[in-house]
Amino acid sequence: MARGALTFGYFLVPNAADPLLETAREAERLGLDYVAVQDHPYQRRFVDTFALMSAILATTTRLRVFPDVACLPLRPPGVLAKTAATLDVLSSGRFELGIGAGSFWDAIEGYGGVRRTPGESLDQLAEGIEVIRQIWSGERGLRFEGDYYHLRGVHSGPLPVHDIGIWVGAFGPRALRLTGRLANGWVPSIRGDILARLGELNDRVDAGAAAAGRDPSEVRRVFNVNGIITDGSSEGFLRGPADQWGDQLAELVAEHRADTLIFWGDGPDQLRRFAEEVVPATRDRAPSPDSAR
Numbered sequence: 001m002a003r004g005a006l007t008f009g010y011f012l013v014p015n016a017a018d019p020l021l022e023t024a025r026e027a028e029r030l031g032l033d034y035v036a037v038q039d040h041p042y043q044r045r046f047v048d049t050f051a052l053m054s055a056i057l058a059t060t061t062r063l064r065v066f067p068d069v070a071c072l073p074l075r076p077p078g079v080l081a082k083t084a085a086t087l088d089v090l091s092s093g094r095f096e097l098g099i100g101a102g103s104f105w106d107a108i109e110g111y112g113g114v115r116r117t118p119g120e121s122l123d124q125l126a127e128g129i130e131v132i133r134q135i136w137s138g139e140r141g142l143r144f145e146g147d148y149y150h151l152r153g154v155h156s157g158p159l160p161v162h163d164i165g166i167w168v169g170a171f172g173p174r175a176l177r178l179t180g181r182l183a184n185g186w187v188p189s190i191r192g193d194i195l196a197r198l199g200e201l202n203d204r205v206d207a208g209a210a211a212a213g214r215d216p217s218e219v220r221r222v223f224n225v226n227g228i229i230t231d232g233s234s235e236g237f238l239r240g241p242a243d244q245w246g247d248q249l250a251e252l253v254a255e256h257r258a259d260t261l262i263f264w265g266d267g268p269d270q271l272r273r274f275a276e277e278v279v280p281a282t283r284d285r286a287p288s289p290d291s292a293r
Contacts, residue, residue: 006253006289008279009034010271011068011224011264014046023271024056028063030275036068036098036224036262041075042111050083057091065091068224068262069098069169069187073113073121077128077149081135085160093162097132098187098222100169101125122175124148129166129182136160167222173204180208185220189264190252192237198256221257221289225249226264229273242273246281253282259289 010027012035014020024035035056039049053065065087070080080097087095101121102108109115116124127146134142135156144151167185170176171194179186186205188194194201206216227238227245234240238248252258261282263274 005259006283006286007033007260008275008282009036009064009260009262010274011226011262012037012052014038014049014052016045016047020047020052021055021059024063025060026271027275028060030272031279032063032275034064034066034260034262036066039067039070040104040107041071042104042107050087053095054087054090057087057094062094064094064096066096066098066167069100069167071102071108072099072125072128073102073108073116074111077131078135078151078154080128081132084132084164085136085158088160088162088164089158093160095160096165096167096185098167098169098185099125099128101175118172119174120148122178125168125175126178126182132166136164165220167220171201176201176204177208177211180205180210180214180216180219181212183219185222185260187222187224189224189226190238191226195237198252202256217257220259222260222262223252223256223258224262224264225252228265228267229270229278242277242281245274245278246285249278249282250285253286253289257289 009032012020012023014037027035037049037053040046049067056065084095084097105115127149131144131149131151134144134151136159137156138159140155142151142154142156165184167187168179168183169187170179171188205219209216209219225238229242229245230240234244238245249261265274
């Protein structure tokens with residue numbers, strides 16, 4: 001997929017009682033580019049995110065898939081890297097890796113993870129990204145010694161068939177700088193309170209990239225957008241008719257450099273309305289992501 005293309009996707013909550021594969025196939029039929037799957041392994045009502053993504057990739061032909069975002073404290077990075085590479089190989093390059101430092105620490109600890117402080121969780125995330133990249137490097141005899149993870153003489157492989165993006169879900173100042181320094185993409189969920197601070201948050205990602213000698217435009221902006229598409233008047237940010245959605249999503253592209261917009265909406269007709277009404281309205285109004293940079 002071209003780097004400068006504006007892309008769209010659907011945020012899938014992996015509730016075991018829902019028609020998950022049917023929903024993913026419908027997203028593909030409607031022309032969306034991505035399905036993003038929430039990852040909370042400790043939630044008893046959810047199927048496993050990576051097993052679900054494998055099934056989605058096996059039953060679609062074009063759709064791209066990523067976890068939004070993978071819970072690193074419960075998914076060791078060496079195995080996570082192997083799983084991601086495997087999904088990429090088996091799907092002919094349709095997998096990206098969203099990843100996060102962890103939240104809901106009571107649940108993580110209850111499920112066997114180690115409780116970390118905010119600072120420790122970010123250090124662990126940085127080490128995890130390093131381990132993942134080494135596992136994808138194609139090199140042999142890999143060695144890494146960190147405070148949380150290590151590699152001791154292991155060999156990488158199989159290799160991904162495309163350069164998998166590591167997209168980090170983050171909000172705090174240090175986490176945003178880490179994202180700019182190490183990641184290929186930033187995955188925030190855009191609510192009204194976040195929208196008010198989005199310029200500042202984007203700047204922190206850019207500062208992290210610049211401090212690491214990177215071009216800030218290398219970091220994709222993958223925005224989760226939650227709301228409801230209606231036929232009535234506006235009820236606030238992302239709560240209103242398709243034309244309002246088109247205006248507001250186009251502003252995220254023009255003003256805040258969004259290049260991928262992942263829709264999270266409840267209701268039997270919301271996926272269809274997003275694909276058939278909101279996506280064309282947004283494309284009509286938005287500049288290309290590259291020109292908005």
